[in-house]
Amino acid sequence: MLSADRDPNHTVLVLTLGGTIAMTRSSTASGVTPTLTGSDLVAAVPGLQDAAEVTAEDFRQMPGASLTVSDIVSLVDRLQRADRDGVNGIVVTQGTDTLEETAYLTDLYYQGSTPVVFTGAMRNAATAGADGPANLLAAVQTAVSAGARGAGILVVLGEEIHAARHVRKMHTTSPGAFGxxxxxxxxxxxxxxxxxxxxxxxxSPVPLPISDLPSVEIITASLGSSGTLLEGLENKVAGLVVAAFGAGHVPETWCARLEALAAAMPVVLASRIGAGSVLTSTYAFPGSESDLLTRGLISSGVLDPYKARLLLIAHLAAGSPRPEIAKAFLDHS
Structure with a gap:
């Protein structure tokens, strides 16, 4: 077990993107909205400056649901500059709606050596038992730890440290929502x-986009679905992720459409379950994982549909050829 030495001489940059951790009630809205600045967040955490010398910068101020891939590309550019400036750690605060996706996309793009830790809150600052201050403190303590260096992008909530590539939001409201x-x-x-x-x-890092970000969508298999949403996608999107049943299965009626789409664009086969890997050769019925892979679909391996979509977007935007895209998914397995 590796533990980190605490050193108040360490410097940490906190980049805020908004989200529940920065939300309070206002006189003009019936619910909470992002209003707190980075300085507000830092000032609300007892003992934070004992862990490191912390400075804050307001990068975005919006709900997590409104963040885009372009926002994260810009964030990575800011992270790279902070890395060159020589800070000891970087913490990103944002809304939990998309935290699992933004942290993973950052993991694909970021090539600095300074540890980067994402955190947020499930309870807003106006709520009894707000978890934002404790999560921010734990994220800073993690960002300055020796074990965080070289560990990839990390996510810290509820004093648990997760790898961005594995973490998921698993509950709508619980303070222990992430696992x-x-x-x-x-x-x-x-x-x-x-x-x-x-x-x-x-x-393996992915180069930053060299062209406009491609459109990639997710289609989810469900009981008795006709597959109508698959029709005409070759004229609308640059890539597709199928969130399949179980270990990678779809209705038999989908097979011909998916085969045609896979001939026109990368189509990734993922599981809608959210844990475990897509299989390759266990089942052999029409619409099974082995059948779909022979029709040209690319296995997502262990990646859930949301992360699979981001990996596909990143590689399409970088101009990666299809064999390189398939290898990228294999490398995650």
Whole structure:
């Protein structure tokens, strides 16, 4: 088990994007909206400056649901500049609606050596038991730890440390909403120090986009679905992710359409389950995983549909050929 030494001389940059962690009630709205600045968030955390010298910068101020891939490409550029400036750690705060996706996309693009930790909150600042301050403190403590260096993008909530490539939001409201169902957390924050239980092999970085971001959508299999939504997609999107049943199965009526689409664009086969891998050769019926792979679909391996979509977008935007795209998914397995 690896633990981090605490050093108040460490410097941490907090980049805020909005989200529940920055939300309060206003006199003009019936619910909460993002209003708190980075300075507000930092000032609300007792003992934060004992962990590191923390500065804050307001990068975006919006709900997590409104963030885009372009926002994250811009965020990565800012992270790269902060890395060159020599800070010891970087923390990104944002809404939890898309945190699992933005953290993973950042993991694909970021090539700096400074640890980057994402965090947020499930309870807004106006709520009893708001979890934002504790999550921010744990994220800063993780960002300055020796174990975080070289570990890829991390997500810290509820004093659990998760790898961006594995973490998922698994509950709509619980303070313990985030987990890594296939692997568990890579570490925990204990008595103010990050303790890592195991390390991860780095994933291959993807070059930043060289052209306009492509349109990639997800189509989910459901009982008795006719597959009507698959029709005409070759004229609308640059790639497709199929969120299939179980280990990678779809209704037999989908097969011909998916085969035609796979001849026109990359079509990735993922599972709608959210834990476990797509199989390759266990089942052989029409619409099974082995049948679909022979029709030209690309297995997502262990990636859920949401992360599979982002990996496909990143490679299409970088101009990667189809064999390189297939290898990228294989490397995640």
């Amino acid at each position: 890594s169902p296939s692997t568990g957390p890579v570490g925990h924050v204990v008595e103010g120090a990050a303790r890592f239980h195991h390390c991860l092999n780095p994933i």
